Amino acid sequence: MSSAKTMLLVSVWRGTGTQGRYEAFEVPQEDNQTILDVVSWVQQNLDATLSYRFACRVGMCGSCAMMVNGKPRWTCRTHVGKVAENGRIDVAPLRNLPVIKDLATDMDPFFDKWVGAEGHFHPTRTRADPIEAINPESPSRKLADEGIECINCAVCFAACDTVTANSDYLGPAALNRAWTLLNDEKDGDRTGVLDAVSGSGGCHNCHSLGSCAAYCPNELSPITAIAGLKRETARSFFRKGR
Amino acid sequence: MKIHPHRQHPLWLAFFLHRVSGIALALFLPAHFYVLALALTDPSQLDGFLAWTSNPLVKIAEYGLVFLLAVHMFGGLRLLALEFLPWSARQKSLAAASLALAFFLSTTFFLQAV
Numbered sequence: 001m002s003s004a005k006t007m008l009l010v011s012v013w014r015g016t017g018t019q020g021r022y023e024a025f026e027v028p029q030e031d032n033q034t035i036l037d038v039v040s041w042v043q044q045n046l047d048a049t050l051s052y053r054f055a056c057r058v059g060m061c062g063s064c065a066m067m068v069n070g071k072p073r074w075t076c077r078t079h080v081g082k083v084a085e086n087g088r089i090d091v092a093p094l095r096n097l098p099v100i101k102d103l104a105t106d107m108d109p110f111f112d113k114w115v116g117a118e119g120h121f122h123p124t125r126t127r128a129d130p131i132e133a134i135n136p137e138s139p140s141r142k143l144a145d146e147g148i149e150c151i152n153c154a155v156c157f158a159a160c161d162t163v164t165a166n167s168d169y170l171g172p173a174a175l176n177r178a179w180t181l182l183n184d185e186k187d188g189d190r191t192g193v194l195d196a197v198s199g200s201g202g203c204h205n206c207h208s209l210g211s212c213a214a215y216c217p218n219e220l221s222p223i224t225a226i227a228g229l230k231r232e233t234a235r236s237f238f239r240k241g242r
Numbered sequence: 243m244k245i246h247p248h249r250q251h252p253l254w255l256a257f258f259l260h261r262v263s264g265i266a267l268a269l270f271l272p273a274h275f276y277v278l279a280l281a282l283t284d285p286s287q288l289d290g291f292l293a294w295t296s297n298p299l300v301k302i303a304e305y306g307l308v309f310l311l312a313v314h315m316f317g318g319l320r321l322l323a324l325e326f327l328p329w330s331a332r333q334k335s336l337a338a339a340s341l342a343l344a345f346f347l348s349t350t351f352f353l354q355a356v
Binding site: 067069070071072095158159161207208209210211213214215221223224227228230231 | 246247248249251252253254256257321324325326328331
């Protein structure tokens with residue numbers, strides 16, 4: 001070993017449910033180190049009881065999101081060098097979701113809202129039918145394509161102050177999903193989707209704070225999708241009275 | 243006052259200014275209507291109040307009032323553009339910039355004229 005490594009001061013939220021506190025750890029700084037590397041190093045070297053969640057480590061699965069220095073991030077693709085403030089890092093569980101233990105949140109409310117927004121495909125054909133040809137250049141397909149790279153990481157859900165204030169609000173990810181379905185020519189329940197997103201917890205709750213688009217790690221724009229839903233629900237209301 | 247880290251981006255600031263200017267204007271309006279009503283109920287008191295408004299501090303407060311009105315109006319136009327015009331972000335920025343420039347030029351002309 002040559003000279004001593006620079007150490008990061010890492011504060012990690014520890015606790016179950018609503019009880020908890022920050023616990024400080026010192027972690028050696030490495031080149032190209034991600035926040036997930038830091039959390040894993042703590043768990044493997046300092047405290048094996050630390051609970052957190054990850055799977056793919058390459059920004060595909062959406063399971064490792066946490067609050068890093070107060071901002072929601074996908075930790076596997078967030079470099080320490082970009083977010084550390086004077087060698088300090090605070091890592092906490094995602095906002096707006098119940099904590100199970102330490103950095104692992106209960107994602108049920110998040111996924112329940114996908115269901116609430118009719119965020120599942122409504123097929124019109126069976127597997128025996130031929131595949132429907134869709135023109136990738138059609139305007140609706142292009143609109144749908146803009147939103148389909150969502151990895152369900154809940155970063156937007158944690159960033160949204162409207163979600164914090166209104167527990168019924170479906171949230172940016174679920175509404176973005178509804179918008180992609182609404183623009184999917186293969187989806188067979190346009191009316192059902194519009195009904196689901198225009199109810200009491202629906203798209204009209206959005207105050208256009210823009211945090212969803214500011215923090216989406218895949219650079220999607222749920223705020224734009226929600227604006228589209230607002231226009232479509234308004235159009236439906238004036239044309240069909242619902 | 244410390245702004246939470248997750249709120250430190252321009253769109254959140256725009257939302258905050260829009261709300262705060264709206265609340266401030268809502269507080270101002272009842273007083274404004276009360277003073278206007280004095281023209282009917284008590285003209286001499288209105289004249290006394292109007293003389294008081296030549297106070298430099300009141301002029302500064304008026305500047306703040308016009309600022310609040312401008313912030314709230316452009317915040318509202320921003321929201322309308324954001325929600326009703328399915329444009330790209332770049333198109334919206336250009337539209338907002340041209341509108342702001344037009345407003346600036348016409349207001350400058352108006353101030354010269356009066």
